Amino acid sequence: LRIAPVLTSAAQVVERTLYVHLHPGLNLGTGGQARPVYIPPVVDLCTLISRLYSNAADICGHLDVRVLLSNIRSQPATLSGSSGPFPTPQKLSHSPEVVLTDFPIQDSGQSSLVTQCLQKYAGHCYVCNPSLSSVLLHPGLKEVEEDDDGGGRDVQLKPLETFSDVVVGGTFDRLHGAHKTLLNTSCLMANRRFVIGVCDRELLKNKVLKELIEPYDQRVEKLQDFLNDVKPSIKYEIVPLSDPFGPSISDPELQCIVVSEETRKGGEAVNRKRLENGLAELVLYEIQLLKDAHHADIEEEKISSSSLRTRLLGTLLKPPSLQPDLPLDPYVIGLTGGSGSGKSSIAHRLEGLGAVRIDCDQLGHEAYLPGTSAYHKVIQEFGSDILNEDKTINRRVLGGKVFGNQERLKALTDIVWPEIASLVKKRIKQAKEQGKHVCVVDAAVLLEAGWTYLVHEVWVATIPEEEAVKRIVQRDGVKEEDALRRLKSQWPNAKLIEHANVVLCTLWEPDVTQRQVSKAWNLLQQRIQKRQEITRSSL
Numbered sequence: 001l002r003i004a005p006v007l008t009s010a011a012q013v014v015e016r017t018l019y020v021h022l023h024p025g026l027n028l029g030t031g032g033q034a035r036p037v038y039i040p041p042v043v044d045l046c047t048l049i050s051r052l053y054s055n056a057a058d059i060c061g062h063l064d065v066r067v068l069l070s071n072i073r074s075q076p077a078t079l080s081g082s083s084g085p086f087p088t089p090q091k092l093s094h095s096p097e098v099v100l101t102d103f104p105i106q107d108s109g110q111s112s113l114v115t116q117c118l119q120k121y122a123g124h125c126y127v128c129n130p131s132l133s134s135v136l137l138h139p140g141l142k143e144v145e146e147d148d149d150g151g152g153r154d155v156q157l158k159p160l161e162t163f164s165d166v167v168v169g170g171t172f173d174r175l176h177g178a179h180k181t182l183l184n185t186s187c188l189m190a191n192r193r194f195v196i197g198v199c200d201r202e203l204l205k206n207k208v209l210k211e212l213i214e215p216y217d218q219r220v221e222k223l224q225d226f227l228n229d230v231k232p233s234i235k236y237e238i239v240p241l242s243d244p245f246g247p248s249i250s251d252p253e254l255q256c257i258v259v260s261e262e263t264r265k266g267g268e269a270v271n272r273k274r275l276e277n278g279l280a281e282l283v284l285y286e287i288q289l290l291k292d293a294h295h296a297d298i299e300e301e302k303i304s305s306s307s308l309r310t311r312l313l314g315t316l317l318k319p320p321s322l323q324p325d326l327p328l329d330p331y332v333i334g335l336t337g338g339s340g341s342g343k344s345s346i347a348h349r350l351e352g353l354g355a356v357r358i359d360c361d362q363l364g365h366e367a368y369l370p371g372t373s374a375y376h377k378v379i380q381e382f383g384s385d386i387l388n389e390d391k392t393i394n395r396r397v398l399g400g401k402v403f404g405n406q407e408r409l410k411a412l413t414d415i416v417w418p419e420i421a422s423l424v425k426k427r428i429k430q431a432k433e434q435g436k437h438v439c440v441v442d443a444a445v446l447l448e449a450g451w452t453y454l455v456h457e458v459w460v461a462t463i464p465e466e467e468a469v470k471r472i473v474q475r476d477g478v479k480e481e482d483a484l485r486r487l488k489s490q491w492p493n494a495k496l497i498e499h500a501n502v503v504l505c506t507l508w509e510p511d512v513t514q515r516q517v518s519k520a521w522n523l524l525q526q527r528i529q530k531r532q533e534i535t536r537s538s539l
């Protein structure tokens with residue numbers, strides 16, 4: 001009952017990291033609460049931790065919440081306290097700047113005693129910022145009836161079984177509350193070593209929006225940072241997983257594997273393999289999946305990394321690079337994406353919102369109409385058998401010659417890209433004359449052509465390759481291998497996304513695409529406005 005109101009009021013004070021130190025009440029008696037207090041690991045702590053992260057996701061999703069476990073241990077090192085859980089203050093990755101408590105003071109005279117006592121206590125446990133201050137939260141609790149386990153009576157809590165070596169596995173993309181619950185629970189259960197298998201390469205192949213998964217090294221770095229804060233006393237081993245088992249089926253020292261409802265079957269498979277390998281089975285400890293109160297219709301009900309990736313669509317993933325030679329008005333978006341990615345549908349939607357759409361496929365066709373200089377060059381390069389009876393270029397025949405043949409395609413693009421680029425510039429100029437403020441350059445191979453100098457931002461439409469092939473076959477009536485050949489002549493999604501400021505995906509229903517595009521458009525308007533304000537103020 002206290003978690004939600006405490007998190008709500010804490011979220012008003014904290015900007016980035018909220019460390020949670022579990023502590024059984026303050027002792028304001030003689031000398032104040034100076035000595036760190038240890039808490040034995042009990043089953044209820046796991047429930048408390050899970051609720052904390054679940055509430056944090058609902059209430060203060062912008063905060064990096066971390067439950068610290070250094071004071072949770074079976075046996076105090078000594079009962080005197082001085083060399084107990086914190087022989088020296090623990091260094092956290094972000095030094096606390098303010099210590100918060102919901103300790104209920106009896107009268108206002110008590111508040112300075114409480115804050116002094118808290119600061120002293122925090123300083124014993126953690127290396128804090130020298131200007132550490134304290135804040136008494138008034139979380140507006142409803143009268144909480146003291147019930148079975150809140151009344152200060154001695155309650156026998158069920159001890160949590162702990163193990164020397166514990167293992168878990170996962171992708172750990174964009175570390176969220178459900179990951180943290182899994183990691184915190186595993187840390188509670190591990191006394192000596194904690195092995196974490198992190199999915200890499202092959203195991204990521206079938207994930208939703210896999211190109212938006214953080215790089216392996218980044219995921220590992222975040223895990224290390226979190227684990228070093230949470231329980232620095234145990235040994236962490238983070239290993240890449242290229243199959244679903246990793247060390248879990250071969251490490252004789254492992255004793256327990258922590259799973260969720262979803263991965264329980266995987267845990268059972270691990271045990272079968274261990275038995276085959278002549279190793280003892282692992283204890284399977286199952287944690288509950290956390291529900292995501294904010295999940296949208298295309299997202300999973302549980303808190304999941306794929307939902308978080310879906311929410312990135314349409315947002316600014318990295319700031320645009322400055323283009324000092326490009327006038328700010330109109331603001332030019334370079335929209336690109338593989339064949340069949342739905343790029344053109346996005347361009348039309350942006351047009352509907354007020355942008356001027358510049359279709360480069362169309363300009364490409366115009367570039368070698370009879371009479372143009374490109375027309376003659378193309379015939380010279382590819383021969384007159386590419387001509388229709390009316391002497392226009394038969395694009396289907398030309399396409400057959402160039403798609404799938406990098407050298408021939410280059411010969412064509414060397415002729416037409418400069419022509420298309422000058423047509424694009426002409427259209428942008430026209431848009432400016434018409435008083436338009438945003439242009440969308442819809443270009444399939446914008447990045448391959450090195451056209452980033454023409455645009456302020458790069459937006460990428462992405463779609464899984466299998467889906468793109470299906471769409472091309474259906475739309476253009478070509479064979480599957482031809483569709484694949486066309487895709488292979490373009491950059492793969494992952495490479496496009498590396499260069500993207502904004503990513504969009506048309507995998508779902510049209511209204512989902514529309515919502516993404518509207519979101520991207522609204523955020524774009526804010527960026528444009530901000531840029532204009534900065535320019536005005538610097539004049």
Ligand SMILES: CC(=O)SCCNC(=O)CCNC(=O)[C@H](O)C(C)(C)COP(=O)(O)OP(=O)(O)OC[C@H]1O[C@@H](n2cnc3c(N)ncnc32)[C@H](O)[C@@H]1OP(=O)(O)O
Nearest residue numbers: 338339340360361364395396398399443444445446449489
């Ligand atoms: C920098 C740019 O993005 S400019 C726009 C792309 N145009 C070019 O690169 C010019 C060279 N290409 C061409 O002249 C023509 O595409 C031809 C002659 C090869 C084929 O013409 P058509 O049969 O009419 O096909 P069309 O032009 O509609 O292109 C078919 C698909 O191939 C893609 N494509 C076009 N050029 C290229 C290329 N150079 N490399 C890879 N894919 C390309 C198109 O974007 C289109 O993709 P979509 O499925 O997403 O719509």
